[in-house]
Amino acid sequence: MVIVGSGFGGLWAARRLGGADVAVTIVDRTTHHLFAPLLYQVATGILSEGEIAPPMREILRNQANTRVVLGDVCALDLDARTVTSSVLGRDTVTPYDSLIVAAGTQTSYFGHDDYALHAPGLKTIEDALRVRAAIFGAFEMAEIEPDAVRRRAWMTFAVIGGGPTGVELAGQIAELSRRTLASNFRTIDPADARIVLIDAEHEVLGQFSGRLPAKAAESLERLGVELQRSTRVTGVDETGVDLDGPGPARLEAMTKVWGAGVRASPLGVSVAEQSDAQLNRKGQVHVEENCSVPGRAEVFVVGDLMALNDLPGVAEVAMQSGRHAAGQILARLDGRPDRPLRYHDLGTLASIGRYSAVGEIGPLRFSGFLGWLIWLVVHLTFLTGFKNRVSALAHWSVSFLGRTRSERTFSTDQVRGPGPDWGERP
Amino acid sequence: MVIVGSGFGGLWAARRLGGADVAVTIVDRTTHHLFAPLLYQVATGILSEGEIAPPMREILRNQANTRVVLGDVCALDLDARTVTSSVLGRDTVTPYDSLIVAAGTQTSYFGHDDYALHAPGLKTIEDALRVRAAIFGAFEMAEIEPDAVRRRAWMTFAVIGGGPTGVELAGQIAELSRRTLASNFRTIDPADARIVLIDAEHEVLGQFSGRLPAKAAESLERLGVELQRSTRVTGVDETGVDLDGPGPARLEAMTKVWGAGVRASPLGVSVAEQSDAQLNRKGQVHVEENCSVPGRAEVFVVGDLMALNDLPGVAEVAMQSGRHAAGQILARLDGRPDRPLRYHDLGTLASIGRYSAVGEIGPLRFSGFLGWLIWLVVHLTFLTGFKNRVSALAHWSVSFLGRTRSERTFSTDQVRGPGPDWGERP
Numbered sequence: 001m002v003i004v005g006s007g008f009g010g011l012w013a014a015r016r017l018g019g020a021d022v023a024v025t026i027v028d029r030t031t032h033h034l035f036a037p038l039l040y041q042v043a044t045g046i047l048s049e050g051e052i053a054p055p056m057r058e059i060l061r062n063q064a065n066t067r068v069v070l071g072d073v074c075a076l077d078l079d080a081r082t083v084t085s086s087v088l089g090r091d092t093v094t095p096y097d098s099l100i101v102a103a104g105t106q107t108s109y110f111g112h113d114d115y116a117l118h119a120p121g122l123k124t125i126e127d128a129l130r131v132r133a134a135i136f137g138a139f140e141m142a143e144i145e146p147d148a149v150r151r152r153a154w155m156t157f158a159v160i161g162g163g164p165t166g167v168e169l170a171g172q173i174a175e176l177s178r179r180t181l182a183s184n185f186r187t188i189d190p191a192d193a194r195i196v197l198i199d200a201e202h203e204v205l206g207q208f209s210g211r212l213p214a215k216a217a218e219s220l221e222r223l224g225v226e227l228q229r230s231t232r233v234t235g236v237d238e239t240g241v242d243l244d245g246p247g248p249a250r251l252e253a254m255t256k257v258w259g260a261g262v263r264a265s266p267l268g269v270s271v272a273e274q275s276d277a278q279l280n281r282k283g284q285v286h287v288e289e290n291c292s293v294p295g296r297a298e299v300f301v302v303g304d305l306m307a308l309n310d311l312p313g314v315a316e317v318a319m320q321s322g323r324h325a326a327g328q329i330l331a332r333l334d335g336r337p338d339r340p341l342r343y344h345d346l347g348t349l350a351s352i353g354r355y356s357a358v359g360e361i362g363p364l365r366f367s368g369f370l371g372w373l374i375w376l377v378v379h380l381t382f383l384t385g386f387k388n389r390v391s392a393l394a395h396w397s398v399s400f401l402g403r404t405r406s407e408r409t410f411s412t413d414q415v416r417g418p419g420p421d422w423g424e425r426p
Numbered sequence: 427m428v429i430v431g432s433g434f435g436g437l438w439a440a441r442r443l444g445g446a447d448v449a450v451t452i453v454d455r456t457t458h459h460l461f462a463p464l465l466y467q468v469a470t471g472i473l474s475e476g477e478i479a480p481p482m483r484e485i486l487r488n489q490a491n492t493r494v495v496l497g498d499v500c501a502l503d504l505d506a507r508t509v510t511s512s513v514l515g516r517d518t519v520t521p522y523d524s525l526i527v528a529a530g531t532q533t534s535y536f537g538h539d540d541y542a543l544h545a546p547g548l549k550t551i552e553d554a555l556r557v558r559a560a561i562f563g564a565f566e567m568a569e570i571e572p573d574a575v576r577r578r579a580w581m582t583f584a585v586i587g588g589g590p591t592g593v594e595l596a597g598q599i600a601e602l603s604r605r606t607l608a609s610n611f612r613t614i615d616p617a618d619a620r621i622v623l624i625d626a627e628h629e630v631l632g633q634f635s636g637r638l639p640a641k642a643a644e645s646l647e648r649l650g651v652e653l654q655r656s657t658r659v660t661g662v663d664e665t666g667v668d669l670d671g672p673g674p675a676r677l678e679a680m681t682k683v684w685g686a687g688v689r690a691s692p693l694g695v696s697v698a699e700q701s702d703a704q705l706n707r708k709g710q711v712h713v714e715e716n717c718s719v720p721g722r723a724e725v726f727v728v729g730d731l732m733a734l735n736d737l738p739g740v741a742e743v744a745m746q747s748g749r750h751a752a753g754q755i756l757a758r759l760d761g762r763p764d765r766p767l768r769y770h771d772l773g774t775l776a777s778i779g780r781y782s783a784v785g786e787i788g789p790l791r792f793s794g795f796l797g798w799l800i801w802l803v804v805h806l807t808f809l810t811g812f813k814n815r816v817s818a819l820a821h822w823s824v825s826f827l828g829r830t831r832s833e834r835t836f837s838t839d840q841v842r843g844p845g846p847d848w849g850e851r852p
Contacts, residue, residue, distance in 0.1 A: 029838060030838055031566055032834070032835050045476075048474035048475070048476060048832075048833060049474070049833065049835040050471075050474060050832045050833035050834060050835050051832070053835040054834075055610070055834045055835075057607075057610040057611065058610060058830060058834070061609045061610055062609065064612075066612075067612040067613075068569075069569070069570055070563075070566040070567075070569075070570065070838065071570070087566075087567070087570070087838065087841075088567065088841065088842075088843045090567075090570070090571075092570050125835055125837065126837055126839070137496075140457055140496040140513075141496070141513070141514065141516075143494075143495070143496070144495055144496065144497070144513070144516070144518050145516075181483075183487045183488065184481070184483040184484060184487055185483065186490075186492075186493040187493075387824055387830070387832060388832075390820075391820070391832065394816075394817065394820070398813055404484060404813070406474075406476045406477070406813060406814075406817065407474060407475065407476035408458070408476060408480075408481045408484070409458050409475040409476050409479040409481075409551055411551065411552055412455060412456055412496065412513065413552070415513075415514065416514075417514045
C-alpha cells in the first residue's frame with residue numbers, strides 16, 4: 001500500500017502500519033516529516049531546520065515493512081492503482097492495493113499568485129528560511145539606509161492573516177525586535193520596528209471561543225504588535241501592501257509574510273475526477289465517515305485534504321484521520337467491518353510570545369503563563385524524537401529564559417528589495 | 427577605521443579594538459562570523475548553520491564603538507580612503523583613517539569555473555547546505571534508481587583535494603554511509619557507497635610532517651575512503667570526473683565536492699594596484715613585517731589574503747595577524763613604534779572521523795583517539811560563544827557517541843542531477 005505525504009496524516013498512518021503484514025511505501029516531495037506548527041520558530045531564529053524536520057527514514061528506521069520514496073506525486077491513476085512521482089525529471093511508478101492520500105494544503109493567494117514573490121507563505125522549510133532572511137535582512141538594510149522614509153519601510157513588518165500562523169509569527173517578530181536585537185545595532189533601534197498584523201475578520205484567532213480572541217489581541221498589543229482588523233489586503237507589491245478597512249489604505253512595508261490562506265493540494269482534484277467524491281470550496285475531498293473516497297473504497301483521504309464533518313485543518317485531525325485510515329486497511333485484511341472516524345478533540349493552542357499563549361481543551365480555557373506552560377508540554381510531547389525534544393527545550397531556554405536566538409544565519413541572496421531604481425520615495 | 431571581512435582575521439581585529447577610543451566599522455557580505463573549519467560538519471548533517479555562524483552584531487553587542495555593515499565590498503579607494511560596499515544594488519561608502527583588509531580566499535577551479543556547477547566548494551554556509559543536499563539527495567536518488575550502473579554513480583562520492591577540508595569531508599561521508607544511514611534504506615545498502623578522495627600530491631595532508639600523512643591515509647582507508655593519490659582532475663561534468671594518474675581515467679560520480687584550491691579575494695588586486703605591494707602567485711598581498719601594505723602605512727592586510735614569511739592559510743594565522751594589525755593601529759595612536767608580527771605556531775589539527783584525528787603542536791605529534799580528544803578541546807575553545815559550545819558538544823555526542831545526525835534537512839531543489847535525457851548509460 002502507498003501513503004502520499006509525510007506530514008502528520010502520512011506519518012501517523014505509517015506508524016499504525018508498523019509490524020503489520022503489509023508493504024508500505026510513503027511518497028513525498030521531501031523525505032522529512034515537517035512539524036509545521038513550529039515553522040514560525042525556524043523563521044524567527046529560535047529553532048534549526050533539523051529540529052522540526054527529522055528524516056522519515058530515521059523515524060521509521062526499525063519499521064522494516066516501510067519504504068520512503070522521494071518524489072513529487074504528479075499522477076494518481078485510480079483505475080490502474082498506481083502513484084507516479086517525479087524528481088529531477090525521473091518518474092517512479094508505485095502500484096498500490098490501498099492508498100492513503102495525505103497531501104495537505106499549500107499557500108493560497110486567492111488568485112493573486114503574483115503576491116508570492118513579495119509575501120512568502122510559511123508552509124515549508126524553504127519558506128521558513130526565506131522568511132528568516134527577509135526578517136533579519138530587513139534590520140540589516142534599515143541599519144545602512146540613509147533615507148528616513150525608506151528606513152521606516154524596512155522596519156515595518158506586515159503579517160497578513162490573524163490565524164495561529166500569523167499571530168505566532170507577529171508575536172515572535174515583536175519579541176525579536178524588542179528583546180533579541182537590543183544593543184545589536186548602532187544606527188537604528190530595532191525596538192522601533194512596526195509589526196502590523198492584518199486580518200480580514202473582526203478579531204484574531206477567531207476559531208477560539210469566549211474571551212480568548214480578546215485576550216490574544218491584548219497580549220499581542222502588549223508585545224508591540226499593531227492590529228488592523230476587519231481589513232482586507234487588496235494589493236501586495238515590492239514596497240508595501242494596499243488595504244481596504246477602517247485604517248489607512250496603504251502600508252509601506254518591505255517585509256510581508258502571507259499567513260492568510262491555504263488551498264488543498266491539487267491531488268484532491270485528481271481523486272475527485274476519478275471517483276464519486278465531491279470537492280468543497282477549499283478544494284478538500286468529501287470522504288465517507290471512515291475516511292474512504294465514495295466509489296473507491298480502497299482510497300482514503302486524510303488530514304487537511306479531507307472534508308469530513310467540518311473538522312478543522314489542524315495537526316490533531318491529521319494524526320487521528322491518518323491513524324484511522326491505516327486501521328481501516330488492517331481491519332479489512334482481518335475481515336472486520338469498516339468503522340467511522342470518531343474524532344477526539346484534544347483542544348487547540350496558539351502561543352503569542354514568551355510566557356503567553358491561549359488555548360482550550362474541552363470546556364477549559366487557558367491564557368497567559370498557564371496557557372504557555374500547556375503549550376510547552378504539548379509541543380514537547382508531539383515533537384518527533386527524544387533528541388529533538390531535548391534540543392528544542394535547550395533552544396527554548398536560550399530564547400525564552402535568555403535573550404538571544406541560536407539560529408540567526410541567513411543567506412543574503414534571499415533578502416529581497418528594490419534596487420537602485422527605488423527612486424520615488426514612497 | 428574600517429575592517430573588511432568578518433572571518434577570523436576581521437573578528438580578532440575587531441575584538442582587539444573593543445574599548446579603545448576609535449570608531450570601528452566591519453563590512454562583510456554576510457553579517458555572521460563563520461567558523462569555516464567546521465563547514466564540513468554542517469555539510470554532513472552534524473551541526474546546524476547557527477552553531478558555526480553566529481551573528482557578528484551579537485558577538486560584538488557590548489562593544490559600543492563597533493558597527494557592523496552588510497555589503498559586498500566592490501571598491502577600495504586608497505587615495506580617498508573610502509570603502510564602497512553594495513547590497514541589493516544599494517551602495518554604502520564608508521570613510522576610514524586606518525583600514526584592515528581581511529577578505530580571505532574563495533574557491534578556485536584553476537581556470538575551470540565551469541566545474542563549479544557540478545562540484546561546489548566548501549567556503550560558505552550556502553556551499554555547506556548545497557553539499558548537504560548533494561550528499562543526502564544522492565542516497566535518495568540511488569534508492570529509487572532502477573538501473574544498476576546509474577545507481578552506482580549516485581552512490582559514488584568524489585572529494586577532490588587531500589587537504590584538511592577534503593580529508594575531513596571524505597571521512598564524514600564514510601561515517602555517514604557506514605553508521606548513520608544504516609537501516610535507513612530498503613533498496614540500497616548505504617554502506618556500499620564509494621567515497622573516493624582524489625589528490626594531486628603523493629600523500630594526503632602533505633602539510634603535516636613525519637608519519638602523520640601515512641597515519642591519516644590508514645585511518646581514512648579503515649573508514650572506507652578510497653585514496654587516489656598523485657592524480658590530477660582533468661575534467662568535471664554532470665556524471666563524473668576525468669582523471670590523470672596511476673588509476674582509472676574516469677570516475678562516474680554524481681556527487682563531487684571541490685576542496686582542491688583557493689584563490690585570494692580579488693580585493694588583493696585592488697590593494698596592489700593602489701600601493702607598492704606585490705601579489706604572489708596565489709593572489710595574496712606581500713605585506714611589511716607589521717602586516718601593513720608597502721607605500722600605504724595606514725592599510726593592513728591580514729589572514730589568508732596576506733603573504734608574509736610563508737605563513738600558512740590557517741585560522742591561527744588569521745587570528746594573530748588580525749589582532750596584530752589592530753594592535754599596530756592602537757600603538758600609533760599612542761605614539762608607540764611599529765612592531766613586526768611574531769607568529770606563534772600553536773599547531774595544526776585535522777579530524778578524520780569519529781575518535782580519529784592527526785595533529786602536531788610544536789615538536790609533538792598526535793594521531794588516533796588522543797589526536798581526536800585534542801581536536802575536540804581546541805575546537806570547543808575556539809567556537810565563538812558559550813551557547814554554541816554547549817550546543818556543538820551536544821550535537822557531537824549525538825553523532826559520535828550515538829549513531830544519528832540531527833541536521834539532515836535539505837532542500838530537494840538543491841539536489842542536482844541529469845534529467846530524463848540521461849540516456850546513454852555511462
